Amino acid sequence: MVQAVAEAVARGEQLKRDGIVIRTYDLWKTYIMGDQEIHAVSGVDIEIRKGEYVAIMGPSGSGKSTLMNLIGCLDTPSRGDYYINGRLVSQMTDDELAAIRNKEIGFVFQTFNLLARATSLHNVELPLIYAGIPAEARQERAKTALRQVDLEPRMYHKPSELSGGQRQRVAIARALVNDPSILLADEPTGNLDSATGVEIMGLFERLHEQGNTIVLVTHEHDIALHAHRVIHIRDGKVERDEKVK
Numbered sequence: 001m002v003q004a005v006a007e008a009v010a011r012g013e014q015l016k017r018d019g020i021v022i023r024t025y026d027l028w029k030t031y032i033m034g035d036q037e038i039h040a041v042s043g044v045d046i047e048i049r050k051g052e053y054v055a056i057m058g059p060s061g062s063g064k065s066t067l068m069n070l071i072g073c074l075d076t077p078s079r080g081d082y083y084i085n086g087r088l089v090s091q092m093t094d095d096e097l098a099a100i101r102n103k104e105i106g107f108v109f110q111t112f113n114l115l116a117r118a119t120s121l122h123n124v125e126l127p128l129i130y131a132g133i134p135a136e137a138r139q140e141r142a143k144t145a146l147r148q149v150d151l152e153p154r155m156y157h158k159p160s161e162l163s164g165g166q167r168q169r170v171a172i173a174r175a176l177v178n179d180p181s182i183l184l185a186d187e188p189t190g191n192l193d194s195a196t197g198v199e200i201m202g203l204f205e206r207l208h209e210q211g212n213t214i215v216l217v218t219h220e221h222d223i224a225l226h227a228h229r230v231i232h233i234r235d236g237k238v239e240r241d242e243k244v245k
Contacts, residue, residue, distance in 0.1 A: 008081075008088040016086030021181050021213055022048040022071060027080035029066050029236075040066040042236035043080070048215065050181075053208040055216045055224035058233035065186070067233060068217045072105055072184050073097050085181050102130055106175030106183045110190035112167045114159045114174075120146060121155040124174045131178065145173040148210075149203060165196035172203065176212075183207065183214045189223055201226040 015023050029041040040063045048054050058064040069075040070082060073089060082089045085104060092100065101107075114123045124142040133141070146152045149169040159167050168188060175183055185204070189197030205226060208214050216227055224230045228245040231238060 005091065008091060012083050012086035012088060015083050019050045020047055020083075021050050021085055022046065022215070023083045024070075025081040027067075027070060027082055028078045029063075029070060029075065030078040039236050041070065041077070044233075044236070044238055046231060046238065046241070048182075048213070050213055051208075051211055053204075053214045053216075053228045055218060055227035055230045056233060057218055057221070057224040057230050058239075059219055062219075062233045063236035064217050064219070064233045066236075068184065068186055068215075071182075071215065072107060073100050102127055103178050104181045106178065106180035108168070108171050108175045108183065108185040108188050110187040112159070112171045112191070114167060114170060116159055119156050119158055120151060120162070120170045120173075123159075123170055124177050127174060127178050141177055142173070145177040146170070148176060148207070149173045163196070164192050165199055168192065168196075168200055169203065172200075172207075176207070181213060183212050184217075185214065186217045187219070188216070189218075189220070197223070 024044055024046050027041055027044045028039065031038045031040060042063070044067060056064050056067060066075070070077055073084070076090070084100060089097070115126075121139065121142050124145050125138050128138040128141060143152060143155065146155050149172050151166060151169045151173060154162060154166060159170070162170065188204075189200055192200060201223065204214055204216070214227070216224070218224050225244055229241070229243050232240045
């Protein structure tokens with residue numbers, strides 16, 4: 001056991017030196033449905049480096065959402081190893097996993113997940129409240145994040161007073177506020193019209209140019225092509241992995 005921990009630490013340190021923020025080794029997620037085993041993710045090996053902009057693309061039922069949940073530490077694999085920023089996820093405590101989800105990963109969801117009665121500023125502040133950041137520093141960081149997404153003038157507006165694109169910008173600012181290692185976006189244009197979707201994808205490109213590592217999960221080919229690399233998932237496996245820019 002001690003040797004296994006030491007080997008995991010050594011491997012993690014090497015991954016970190018190599019600038020690899022996400023590394024999976026033979027990752028599986030299996031669900032038991034009656035007397036059947038459903039392999040949602042089947043032996044996935046992927047590597048994503050700091051500063052990359054990667055789309056994980058596949059049709060409905062391909063396993064891409066399950067893979068996203070594993071990468072986001074929202075679910076645990078049935079077997080295999082997953083390192084995030086050089087740390088082996090299976091060796092983390094619940095508190096350490098919660099800290100990873102709050103500080104290391106910025107989540108952007110299709111449905112925005114904003115508090116209806118809170119202003120844009122307060123919605124963006126939320127991760128900092130959970131992190132125990134003092135109020136004054138919290139507000140300054142939230143304002144900076146809203147500035148990054150061109151929404152500072154709407155900081156005191158509530159979600160009902162914003163367009164769909166503006167709500168998604170608030171959600172992106174909230175994801176950025178802790179300066180995460182990875183921005184993980186799940187179908188971020190799914191609830192937007194096509195023109196607003198293009199606008200949001202332009203924002204992701206700008207954030208990538210500023211040095212953010214972005215992992216985008218989508219079933220839409222044209223949205224995936226905004227990324228610089230596309231990992232195609234089918235039947236729980238990596239079908240192909242290609243650079244597109």
